[in-house]
Amino acid sequence: MTDTSPGLLGPAEIRALAERLGVRPTKTLGQNFVHDGGTVRKIVRAARVEAGDRVIEVGPGLGSLTLGLLDAGASVVAVEIDPVLAGRLPQTVAERRPDLADRLTVILSDAMDVTELPGEPPTALVANLPYNVAVPVLLTALERFPSLETVLVMVQAEVADRLAAPPGSRTYGIPSAKAAWYASARRAATVGRNVFWPVPNVDSALVALERRDPPETTATREQVFAVVDAAFAQRRKTLRSALAGIAGSPAAAQEACEKAGVDPGLRGERLDITGFARIAEALG
Numbered sequence: 001m002t003d004t005s006p007g008l009l010g011p012a013e014i015r016a017l018a019e020r021l022g023v024r025p026t027k028t029l030g031q032n033f034v035h036d037g038g039t040v041r042k043i044v045r046a047a048r049v050e051a052g053d054r055v056i057e058v059g060p061g062l063g064s065l066t067l068g069l070l071d072a073g074a075s076v077v078a079v080e081i082d083p084v085l086a087g088r089l090p091q092t093v094a095e096r097r098p099d100l101a102d103r104l105t106v107i108l109s110d111a112m113d114v115t116e117l118p119g120e121p122p123t124a125l126v127a128n129l130p131y132n133v134a135v136p137v138l139l140t141a142l143e144r145f146p147s148l149e150t151v152l153v154m155v156q157a158e159v160a161d162r163l164a165a166p167p168g169s170r171t172y173g174i175p176s177a178k179a180a181w182y183a184s185a186r187r188a189a190t191v192g193r194n195v196f197w198p199v200p201n202v203d204s205a206l207v208a209l210e211r212r213d214p215p216e217t218t219a220t221r222e223q224v225f226a227v228v229d230a231a232f233a234q235r236r237k238t239l240r241s242a243l244a245g246i247a248g249s250p251a252a253a254q255e256a257c258e259k260a261g262v263d264p265g266l267r268g269e270r271l272d273i274t275g276f277a278r279i280a281e282a283l284g
Contacts, residue, residue: 160205
């Protein structure tokens with residue numbers, strides 16, 4: 001059953017608004033609009049958004065989630081790459097919830113190009129992220145906005161599994177390790193396909209992240225991430241072989257691993273972010 005709670009956008013409103021704007025959802029921008037109020041409220045609850053929170057929303061689209069975040073008492077900075085959608089969003093909020101319109105700021109930009117935001121520093125990121133750019137957008141936001149304490153993103157279920165995967169699991173990889181530099185991650189909920197328009201051909205899930213301090217190390221984030229990239233470039237290789245390129249030789253890679261207290265015969269998928277940091281520090 002579709003929830004069309006007052007103020008939120010239901011299926012009929014979503015389609016009518018898109019038609020009025022001449023908007024046709026594109027795979028290029030990963031546009032799948034949420035049209036179910038119950039799902040919007042589920043996302044807002046999972047994000048634990050409260051009155052006074054300053055929230056970044058990436059890709060607000062037609063405004064379904066934006067209205068839910070504003071209704072929870074947050075102020076929202078919405079970053080939208082589509083000029084038609086960015087131009088319409090303030091009007092949609094003003095029409096449906098005029099009492100909330102002053103808490104919305106819209107930025108017309110690719111989220112990857114945003115380096116600063118107006119107003120108070122953001123405390124949360126809540127977004128229905130396009131599947132094709134979800135991981136880079138998430139990692140870039142965590143890097144650029146250290147004030148972010150919590151993140152709740154809806155992504156492709158497969159991506160959600162990768163982000164939340166622990167070391168040693170089949171899905172653990174580069175996204176898992178890099179996200180762990182900034183935060184702890186867990187899969188928060190599954191989202192059905194029928195709450196979107198158009199209906200995607202993949203399942204979706206919510207991932208919740210909570211900011212934490214990175215591992216204590218003298219290595220820079222860039223150095224640690226270079227080790228992560230090298231370790232997973234060829235998953236089947238041991239660290240001794242996989243890290244040979246950045247270390248200079250297999251022997252140098254082995255020496256660095258041993259100095260870091262890491263078995264050079266392990267594969268990267270067995271190492272947590274602290275282990276990668278120790279190796280980066282040993283490589284100097």
